[in-house]
Amino acid sequence: MPRPKSYDRQDAIAKACNVFWEHGFQDLGVREIERLTGLNQFAIRSEFGGKEGLYLETLKYYCDAAITAEMAPMKQGSIPEIISFFKGLVTPGSTTSSDYGCLIVNTGIENARIQSPRLENAVRSYWNSLEGHFLIALENEHTAQGEGATFTPHILAASLVPAVMGIHAQNRSQRDQTAGRPLVDLICSILSGYRPS
Structure with missing residues (x-):
């Protein structure tokens, strides 16, 4: 008989996302994930396929939120919507702004050492999606x-x-989360220069 779940799956993924975002993937052990998320080792293994499986779920959660909340307006927009996206990167409270940077950037840096094909695919997919939204x-x-x-x-x-x-x-x-503002201001100025005066 299967064990009854003692947690809400989406809530667990959201908690794990914040934990990985702050602490990274490689140096975070399963016991520490247990302590910080409330998920037990059995659930991490059986529900998510282990630590990397859980991490991939958090990446999907993070990417879906960024695409829905921050990127989507660019599909119907133009340069002003790109400028708005960039300003959101350094605006406290924005989905894409954090003292911990970006979970995707952090993953790409860590994965240079880990060399996980699954993590690489998740990172590449996110950047391709972002570039696609910019292009539209x-x-x-x-x-x-x-x-x-x-x-x-x-x-x-x-x-x-x-x-x-x-x-x-x-x-x-x-x-x-406001440290990158000088670069945001520069990019926004360049983009504004492409608009008719």
């Missing part, structure tokens, strides 16, 4: 401007992704 917004802007447009959408979209990585890295290194 920039193509919308380019179409609206017509022949007067002074930028190439796919080049600019690809350039904005590493800027996001740098902003998050700055926030985490200083444990201050």
Whole structure:
């Protein structure tokens, strides 16, 4: 007879997301995850397939929240929506702003040592999604401007992704979710310059 669950799955994933976001993946042991999330080892193993399986669930939770709350407006928008996204990276209370940087950036850095294909795929998928949202917004802007447009959408979209990585890295290194504001201000100024005056 299966054991009854003593936890809510989504709540457990949300707690685990915050724990991994703050402490990272590699140095966090299963016992520490138990203590910080309330999940027991049996649940981590049977429900999530172990520590990496739980971590992958938290990455999906994190990515879905960022895409729904912060990226989605770019699909119907243009440069102003990209500017709004960048400002959110350094705005306390935003889904994508944290003293701990970005869970995806942190995962990419850790995975340079771990070399997990599953983590690599999750990270790559997120950045591809972000670049895709930038591209849609920039193509919308380019179409609206017509022949007067002074930028190439796919080049600019690809350039904005590493800027996001740098902003998050700055926030985490200083444990201050507003630390990347100078770079955000620069990017927003550049983007505003592509708009008709």
